[in-house]
Amino acid sequence: MAASTLTEVARLAGVSPATASRVLNGSARTPGPEIAERVRKAAESLGYVPNAQAQGLAKSSSGLIGLIVHDIADPYFSAIARGVQAAAREQRKMLLLATTGGTPEDEQAAAAAFAARRADSIVIAGSRSTRLQDRDGNAGLAAELDRYCRNGGRVGVVGHPVVGAEAPEGYHVVAVPNEDLSAELARELAGNHSGSFVVIGGPEGLLTSDDRIRGFQRGLESAGLAPAEVLRTGFDRAGGYEAGTVLAGRIKAAQATPSGASRPCIFAVNDVMAIGAAAALRSEGLRIPRDAAVAGFDDIETLRDFRPALSTVRLPLEEMGRLAVPAGVGGGPGGDGGTTVSVTGEVMLRRSTQAAAGAPA
Amino acid sequence: MAASTLTEVARLAGVSPATASRVLNGSARTPGPEIAERVRKAAESLGYVPNAQAQGLAKSSSGLIGLIVHDIADPYFSAIARGVQAAAREQRKMLLLATTGGTPEDEQAAAAAFAARRADSIVIAGSRSTRLQDRDGNAGLAAELDRYCRNGGRVGVVGHPVVGAEAPEGYHVVAVPNEDLSAELARELAGNHSGSFVVIGGPEGLLTSDDRIRGFQRGLESAGLAPAEVLRTGFDRAGGYEAGTVLAGRIKAAQATPSGASRPCIFAVNDVMAIGAAAALRSEGLRIPRDAAVAGFDDIETLRDFRPALSTVRLPLEEMGRLAVPAGVGGGPGGDGGTTVSVTGEVMLRRSTQAAAGAPA
DNA sequence: ATAAGTCGGGAAAGCGCATTCCCGCTGCTC
DNA sequence: GAGCAGCGGGAATGCGCTTTCCCGACTTAT
Incomplete structure (x- = not known):
């Protein structure tokens, strides 16, 4: 890390370090044109790269x-x-x-x-x-x-x-607004799903997960439905997969039963978990949305081409x-004092939560 | 950014800055235990945070x-x-x-x-x-x-x-080894695909893309096949989608023809392009692998749950x-002189390039 | 008991740069 | 033509820290 220094440049240009600093890093005072040119050429020929650490130290920023x-x-x-x-x-x-x-x-x-x-x-x-x-x-x-x-x-x-x-x-x-968006998602889902609801959540205490779960339950409630069962698992794909496996077992068991029908709507608190769950269902031979509706949260870009298209809540990440x-x-010292800016999301209902063919509501 | 300095800590502890530096930032020489303790307590009470810029300047690293x-x-x-x-x-x-x-x-x-x-x-x-x-x-x-x-x-x-x-x-x-891996992919694909091959590449001059294309052609050749047509487009999902739209048009046109069959194998030089292409085909009503085989490159983790599972080349990203x-x-000055380390990948043949049902070879 | 060797600590010199202050110069006013 | 402001440039200081060098007090060998 032995690059050339400003002092060397200055010496080569035959000026003082102060002047070199002024021309190379722009200050209020601009040295004369031909001096500036000399300095610039010297810097160029030396391959001078200013030391940001030193600059930072000097101007403390x-x-x-x-x-x-x-x-x-x-x-x-x-x-x-x-x-x-x-x-x-x-x-x-x-x-x-x-x-x-x-x-x-x-x-x-x-x-x-x-x-x-x-x-x-x-x-x-x-x-x-x-x-x-x-x-x-x-x-x-x-x-x-x-x-x-x-x-x-x-x-x-x-x-x-x-x-x-x-x-x-x-x-x-x-x-x-995780909670509100989840609530909205729940309400919209409730509108076209008649089976039970299950949510796959992250570990208890994870605020984002908890908010989304709470919102979802609230939405269900406001739609006149009973709260959903909550499965706690990891906040990642593996967690989703794991929970999905459990759910797949249940669904298949229910289907084997005389009464037959059991098409739950599964809400995973984020997209990657939802994808994991979907993968698990699929590997158990279940199909989406035929055997289960699945929804996520975040609307991850890379996952948008996933089929069936995942219902989710779009966040402007x-x-x-x-x-x-x-x-x-x-602002000046004292700061801009605890600003809070809100973003908003949008519920995206897609294929993964579509009603089973020909069975409205 | 007016944090307390090492000097202040030293003063509070009643020692010299040198000593404070030695205890707080570990050097060869370790000051005595109770002095060290004093310094540490002083630092703690002042909320001292060493200035990495200054440290960097001093030890030039x-x-x-x-x-x-x-x-x-x-x-x-x-x-x-x-x-x-x-x-x-x-x-x-x-x-x-x-x-x-x-x-x-x-x-x-x-x-x-x-x-x-x-x-x-x-x-x-x-x-x-x-x-x-x-x-x-x-x-x-x-x-x-x-x-x-x-x-x-x-x-x-x-x-x-x-x-x-x-x-x-x-x-x-x-x-x-982009080229070799592509060649291997081509050979394996050639083994169970009987139609034509098309590659969706990035812009000409993009080395990674060019290597993969070249390798793919070489692989085809070594399998006794004619080189594939190459479509140049953007090196991203949008590019893949665009090329996919073009290909979809062709496939549908060919299918409408009396002779009927045209099931190309499409190799996109990276996974996101492949996904884009697949999305385009799908939105044109085509199905994979029924109407076209699709392969990518990279084996992006987030895309592994994509269905049909994408054939690709796994890279240890x-x-x-x-x-x-x-x-x-x-090493010492003079450096370790142009090291080169190679990684290797693995061809992953999955559902997206599977032969059409019941039609081996 | 004295000389040589250690160890713990401090003083001070930078690291590379920005910046304040100062100085000599030119161009202006009265 | 003397006094002044204004400007272009340099000397010097300091940003916060590491590190050599030095020095006194101690331990150890002769």
């Missing part, structure tokens, strides 16, 4: 935005990441990425690392958890973030506010990422 | 790894990114992410930005292009990267070496990302 996600290969997060990236680019900043697997401890570590790098802002995506085992982790994360805010950092959150965060100034949250990054310069 | 991809939301890249992230984590480094859309100019800019931040290594993924319009861009990128290498940086490349790169010391490439990040400390 790093031009970095930190992004914390559970797993960058998860399409939900990668879509958000794309939005964050786009926003960062607009702000002429670089993106620092950390993946944590979702444990508050790792998230705290990532936040600390970002703080250490003096990131101008930190964006944290991914469901918060209220599980008991995460209590300490959550507290640690909140403390880290609070400190970061107090030191002038801005944090953007997509989804739920960080559990236990105080110091709301500096926090910028993009709220997702990329937009959410974009909105989550706090505005460029930010 | 940033603990950063730069990753350049076309689009982080593309599952191909996000899988690689996961691998890179994992490797970075093992090396206790942070990941700097840049997405470029694939233009060499943007890639160069990203490389320069990484160099400016004194990233310890740069990983660049994504197909190289030899298109004429990219010549200057490629040269610029190569120059940027070469300079970075000369300054002691390490660059890791997944896929093709950067076009026009010299200074091979420092370059570390993960070679993907995550592993590729992991391998692409140059080893931690690296």
Whole structure:
């Protein structure tokens, strides 16, 4: 890492480092044209690359935005990441990425690392958890973030506010109406499904999952139906598959019964779980939507070509990422004080929850 | 960003900054236990967060790894990114992410930005292009990267070496046998398909696409078949969809003909294109594999539940990302001199290319 | 008992850059 | 023609940290 320095450039150009700095990195004062030219040529011939670390140190601002996600290969997060990236680019900043697997401890570590790098802002995506085992982790994360805010950092959150965060100034949250959207989905589903409802949820305490479950039940209730049974499993494809296997067994058993019919409507709290469940049903010889209706949540882009087309709730993932990054310069000290911006989604009813052929309602 | 400094901690602990540094950031020399304790407590009470920029400046090493991809939301890249992230984590480094859309100019800019931040290594993924319009861009990128290498940086490349790169010391490439794997795929496909072959490729000059096309033709040839027609289109889902629409038209026209049969085997040079093509066929009322066989390349994880299951070539994407990040400390000056490590893939024949029912060969 | 060797700690010199302050110069006003 | 503002440039300081170098106090060998 022995690149040439500004001083070397200055010497070669026969000027002072101050002047070289002024011409190469633009300041209020612009040196004379031919001097500037000399400096530029010197820089060019030396292959000078300014040391952003030193610049950052000198002007105490790093031009970095930190992004914390559970797993960058998860399409939900990668879509958000794309939005964050786009926003960062607009702000002429670089993106620092950390993946944590979702444990508050790792998230705290990532936040600390970002703080250490003096990131101008930190964006944290991914469901918060209220599980008991995460209590300490959550507290640690909140403390880290609070400190970061107090030191002038801005944090953007997509989804739920960080559990236990105080110091709301500096926090910028993009709220997702998970509960309402789920309720709406449930109502629409209730409109054209006559069988029972089952929801495949993530582990208890995962806020996103819990919200979606609660909303779904509320929607069912407002449609005059009984609450759905809830199967708890992993918040990923494997979880969906597992639950799907269980459900497939039940469905087949019911079908073998004299009375015959049992065509449940399965709501998985996110698309990848829904896909997992669908795969499980299929591998058990069941068909969708004939033997079961299936719905998900998120409307993951890569999954849109899935057949039968998955009913789901479309979330503006990329937009959410974009909105989550706090505005460029930010207000003065004291911050823009706990902004909250809401996005909205849209229920997408597709083939996977269509009524069985010729059997309306 | 007015966090407390090491000096403040030192003062509070009643020691010198040197000592504080030694206890808080581990050096060869470890101060005495009770002094260390005092310093630690002082740091804790002040909420001290070391300034990584300053640290980087002082020890000239940033603990950063730069990753350049076309689009982080593309599952191909996000899988690689996961691998890179994992490797970075093992090396206790942070990941700097840049997405470029694939233009060499943007890639160069990203490389320069990484160099400016004194990233310890740069990983660049994504197909190289030899298109004429990219010549200057490629040269610029190569120059940027070469300079970075000369300054002691390490660059890791997944896929093709950067076009026009010299200074091979420092370059570390993960070679993907695209051509051979495509040939193998073609041979296996030839074994159980009797109709014509069509390949949907990316724009001419995209190395990855070209390699896969060339390999496929070679495989066909070695199976005693005539080369396939090649449709050029975009290297993404939209491109696949577009080409699929064209092909659907042809297939339907041929089916309407008295002679009837025309069941082409379509090879799209990557999975998302294949999915796009499949979607197009389907929206034209065609079925897979009944009316056409379809194969892709990459074996994107999110697409594995797609039905009919897509025949493809599995690439160890995550592993590729992991391998692409140059080893931690690296050899002495002079570098580890142009390492190349190869990965291998595996042809996955699945339902989408199965012979039409009851019609072997 | 003295000399040589260690160990724990501090002073100070950078790392590469931005920036404030200062200085000599030109061009202007009165 | 003397005094002044304005401008282009350089010297010097500091950002927060690491690291050499140095020094006193201790332990150990002769």
